[in-house]
Amino acid sequence: GLFSSNYTETHYRDDGLAVTHSSMVNCYYHGEVEGHTNSDVSLSTCSGLRGFILLTDKMFMLEPAFEPENVTHVVYRGERLHFPSGTCGHGHNLSTINQGNVHEVLHSFNSRHKRDAQKTTKYVELIIVADNREYHKHGKDLEKVKQRMAEIANYVDKFYRVLNIRVALVGLEVWSDSDKCSVTQDPFTTLHEFLDWRKLKLLPSTPHDNAQLISGVYFQGTTIGMAPIMSMCTAEQSGGIVMDHSDNPLGAAVTLAHELGHNFGMNHDTPERGCGCGMTVERGGCIMTPSTGYPFPTVFSTCSKKDLAASLDKGVGMCLYNIPEVKVLYGGQQCGNGYVEEGEECDCGEPEECVNPCCNATTCTLKENAVCAHGQCCEDCKLKLAGTPCRESSNSCDLPEFCTGSSPHCPANVYLHDGHACHAVDGYCYNGICQTHEQQCITLWGPGAKPAPGICFERVNSAGDPYGNCGKDSKGSFAKCEARDAKCGKIQCQGGASRPVIGTNAVSIETNIPLHEGGRILCRGTHVYLGDDMPDPGLVLTGTKCAEGMMCLNRQCQNVSVFGVHKCSGKCHGKG
Numbered sequence: 001g002l003f004s005s006n007y008t009e010t011h012y013r014d015d016g017l018a019v020t021h022s023s024m025v026n027c028y029y030h031g032e033v034e035g036h037t038n039s040d041v042s043l044s045t046c047s048g049l050r051g052f053i054l055l056t057d058k059m060f061m062l063e064p065a066f067e068p069e070n071v072t073h074v075v076y077r078g079e080r081l082h083f084p085s086g087t088c089g090h091g092h093n094l095s096t097i098n099q100g101n102v103h104e105v106l107h108s109f110n111s112r113h114k115r116d117a118q119k120t121t122k123y124v125e126l127i128i129v130a131d132n133r134e135y136h137k138h139g140k141d142l143e144k145v146k147q148r149m150a151e152i153a154n155y156v157d158k159f160y161r162v163l164n165i166r167v168a169l170v171g172l173e174v175w176s177d178s179d180k181c182s183v184t185q186d187p188f189t190t191l192h193e194f195l196d197w198r199k200l201k202l203l204p205s206t207p208h209d210n211a212q213l214i215s216g217v218y219f220q221g222t223t224i225g226m227a228p229i230m231s232m233c234t235a236e237q238s239g240g241i242v243m244d245h246s247d248n249p250l251g252a253a254v255t256l257a258h259e260l261g262h263n264f265g266m267n268h269d270t271p272e273r274g275c276g277c278g279m280t281v282e283r284g285g286c287i288m289t290p291s292t293g294y295p296f297p298t299v300f301s302t303c304s305k306k307d308l309a310a311s312l313d314k315g316v317g318m319c320l321y322n323i324p325e326v327k328v329l330y331g332g333q334q335c336g337n338g339y340v341e342e343g344e345e346c347d348c349g350e351p352e353e354c355v356n357p358c359c360n361a362t363t364c365t366l367k368e369n370a371v372c373a374h375g376q377c378c379e380d381c382k383l384k385l386a387g388t389p390c391r392e393s394s395n396s397c398d399l400p401e402f403c404t405g406s407s408p409h410c411p412a413n414v415y416l417h418d419g420h421a422c423h424a425v426d427g428y429c430y431n432g433i434c435q436t437h438e439q440q441c442i443t444l445w446g447p448g449a450k451p452a453p454g455i456c457f458e459r460v461n462s463a464g465d466p467y468g469n470c471g472k473d474s475k476g477s478f479a480k481c482e483a484r485d486a487k488c489g490k491i492q493c494q495g496g497a498s499r500p501v502i503g504t505n506a507v508s509i510e511t512n513i514p515l516h517e518g519g520r521i522l523c524r525g526t527h528v529y530l531g532d533d534m535p536d537p538g539l540v541l542t543g544t545k546c547a548e549g550m551m552c553l554n555r556q557c558q559n560v561s562v563f564g565v566h567k568c569s570g571k572c573h574g575k576g
Helices: 102-115 132-137 142-163 187-205 249-263 302-314 437-445 454-461 483-488 565-571
Strands: 002-012 018-021 028-031 040-044 050-054 059-064 073-077 086-088 122-130 165-174 210-215 223-226 239-243 326-329 389-391 427-430 433-435 506-514 520-528 545-547 550-553 556-559
Touching: 028 142, 040 142, 086 249, 122 142, 122 187, 132 142, 132 210, 142 165, 142 249, 142 302, 187 210, 187 223, 187 239, 210 249, 223 249, 239 249, 433 437, 454 483, 454 506, 454 520, 483 545, 483 550, 483 556
Parallel strands: 002 165, 086 223, 122 165, 122 210, 210 239
Antiparallel strands: 002 018, 002 326, 028 040, 040 050, 050 059, 059 073, 223 239, 427 433, 506 520, 545 550, 550 556
16 A cells, blocks of 8 residues: 555544644555465554465465564464455445355455556545544554554555555544544445535545545444445545444455445446456455455456446546655555655666666666656656647546656646536536436446436426435435426436346336326336435436536536636636
């Protein structure tokens, strides 16, 4: 895992005063076992030794036997790790996972990581928040809680490296005096309370891409985590909640990786999707399986990779292209780890694996006459000319980026202002994505699906029941849509497949509406049998065009002028 240069730790005194500092202890290590090819090690030395050691055919867990001395340690086989079964609140299918050989899961992860290491890297600047119950659960020991959260981040970063995504920890907050938002056993309410707090309080004070709440509260039912789908980088929904459900922090790390996957746009690996996992269900399956238990999954399926690619193409994750200022890797700075850190001009890995002609692998300095060694704007050890394209636009709301002539890295990703017309004026840009009812119908029903006529939205969503609503009110009851907001409630479609394509627990809700002039209109909605505490994948997405000059915000059809896009365009003579 990575710490960013802007990394901060925050806790609260008994009088509620926030205490923030930027110091850190570098005691997190990734490595391999000498003399064993394809081995893998992830350890922390913060308080004794804790982590896992993976060999070709064996996997061992290592942790202190007693506290606080942490002198005596226990080593045990990975299959003995206690990891209770649980489900993700977002999920579409609640199939269970059986037991199997855990070391094969991690072995598969390790080989995949090495195979994909050369592709473009994206960076998630993450903040982890530990709630008050989590603080009390660990004996009100602030250092112990912080170490546990950092260890979770270390695992998550390791999981995502196979997808060429690095998770950089930019902040850690512990609610040591009291919770800053309502945290209850209802995961749905807790998620929305946390996301509201993040938007209003955390985001303005500490810039970041995504925030995850680690809770010591036991959520209702089998839910151990919840997150909105395709919400990465948004101010409103880029985050999730995770129950710290296992003695070993690896358990919460797997759940956090799963919820982060939903933020990225990954759906569950349901049987009908035919996902290639590399791990059978008996051996743990993959991270995006709907229900996790022992053994723990640590690899991503082919479906997850496809979902991620599709989301990035649509513009999800626009904030992930900037390279954060990396202060240190967990475990301290090291020339040869493949990441350019403070004091290094370049880093191409160990001397025996370095293929970069511009970098001296033994000293991590540029070779003679070399100006650069890494980056899309570096070629043949020289900077590309200013104006050279370095990142194409990914969709109609994205803008291309060009080399500056002074930096080897492509500038941070930029996109059109929220509220800007897109997709032949059928939609408006929101967080770099062109949201339309048509695209959402295709996502739910497959190719050939399209939005139903407006009367479907008005009739169905005026009911205020599970099948037609504008979300839930503050009391958790389904809210009726006003006529003007009907296109911001449950999406109504026509055409497409005979049943929803998003999962086995999703069913079609068909409504026939008679017309005054005779005949009927068929409206097709979706309902997912997940319980009342689950985010609804059938609700119209925020930012979707609901009328001319209007888009859905907070389940209401609001004027795009709230974004000031027309004023901005006027200042730029219609070219900005």
